[in-house]
Amino acid sequence: MIRLEEIHRDFQVGDQVVHALDDINLEIGQGDYVSVMGPSGSGKSTLLNLIGILDHASSGRYFLNQQNVTDMDELEESRARNQHIGFVFQSFHLVPRLTAAENIELPLILAGIHADQRRRLVGEALETLSLTDRAEHTPDQLSGGQRQRVAIARATITEPTVLLADEPTGNLDQHSGAEVIQTLEALNEKGITLIIVTHDLKLGNRSLRSLEMVDGRIVSDHTQ
């Protein structure tokens, strides 16, 4: 479902070329639960951005659901992000002026879904994540855990095949973090491919497959 072939991602920093990803070959199947760990600057987030089609490889090929992402134009990339990929960020990235329901609705608005259908889908998502009574609250009226649940609802509202989570518990207390992880794992059990980037060894060890990165390379690929 996700296949990376000889992926390189280089950045020019002054006179030097930094190899953020160095010859990455990776296959992730539908419904897999993968954690990506490693020290800061090891290329975890770059890998996540590349899988999320926010960034482009300097060389190599990337296939998502049998489609060659490398050949996609801007419109196709945007559509692929909207329909196949969900993002959950450490800092939630909720739009502060919009309510919880409106934040969840955003990907559907961008896809041009009609208002009636949007209302129904958002209502279901709010109910699934126990956020119905927080629908009209703005982010500053929500707790950290609630904000991340709103972000998860937004990431999954278009029923993507891949959910990418970058340090999803990094800004949460232990209790809220545990709740968020349970929510993500529940989604994975329903068939969504879950890829989590984390520094947290305990969280990393919960996944069925864990990758360790150092200096832009995958140095270990361990399946439990």
Next chain:
Amino acid sequence: MLTRDFLHLTSSAILTHKLRSFLTMLGISVGIAAVVILTSIGEGLHKFIVAEFTQFGTTLVAINPGKTSTMGMSMGVFGTERPLTIEDAEALSRLSFAKSVVGFIQGNAEVEGNDRTRRTTVYGTGHDFPTAFSMPVSSGQFLPDDDPRAPRALAVLGSKVRDELFGNSNPIGKRIRIGGDRYRIVGVMESKGQVLGFDLDDTVYIPLARGLEMFNRDGLVEIDVLYHEGIDEKKVVAGIKRLLKSRHGREDFTITTQQQMLDVMGSILDIITFAVAAIGAISLLVGAIGIITIMTISVAERTSEIGLIRALGGRYSQILLLFLGEAVVLSAIGGVVGLAAGIGIGQLLSLMIPALPVHTPWTYVVLAEVTAVLIGLAAGVFPAMRAARLDPVEALRAE
């Protein structure tokens, strides 16, 4: 993205920073209001002057002594070798297209009557004057159709002279002295007010031949020919020219048509209107700079949001449209407010200063609003493109 959603996202972004949005709109409002007020005054002035010129009809041709190429309002040229005469006027009145022909001589004299004296303008003219200039008498009659070379000593008063000398009493039939000569009053003109600064009510009309004698002149200041409607102006001019050349032996006179006067006046007034609109446009430019500044700040503040929208599948064009939309909505609302303020202030001005001509044509209103929207578009392009071109990865890191 559906239009309704686009408007919702745009308006929510504008409403988040109410004061900032208000001040940005204010810049455009002031600019549009300035343009509307200034062009309304310019257009009002234009209409006012054209109305002043055309109130005597548009089928009027003025003939002045002396050959001059100067266009525009007749200044009267004295001292020509071959003056315009009463006989010239009589000959012109026999032309087939001539409806009425009026000769003129003008001067200033002391008018005495009812034990009062007033120095005023005295016009020597013919009995066709009320027809040619649409200036009816309010009581009595105008000068009768006497022998133009030996008319009776009759006078017609302007309404102001009547008021000054006789108050509310009826002056018809009473005797007055004009420049020392005795005249009998036969009529009083209807009030006409001021025309281009000349008070037409502060006048006395006497027969042309007596005017020439009173002011010791051998020629007329002007002959006006009112021709029948529907006749080609060029044919009228050619006919007058042919007749007067045959009488004078050469072209020692100047013919000015009403259209020539209007054309010259119109071009001057167009320049004035354009100039005042340009002054207003400077305010609009300031408003546009305000929009660019605010939108640039907005893009910087919302970098993370832009990254998020890209991550959620937002396209380059959608980001571009969202930010352009904000700029256009801000300027369009600012434009509407400016229009309302401009029209309101214009109306208030015309109420407070009735002499100030103010006229706001609907085409200007539509044009001003279109300008406001275009300014929003132009001012929003740079910040919107900046937003759309942001690298989503970098944008997401911005928080």
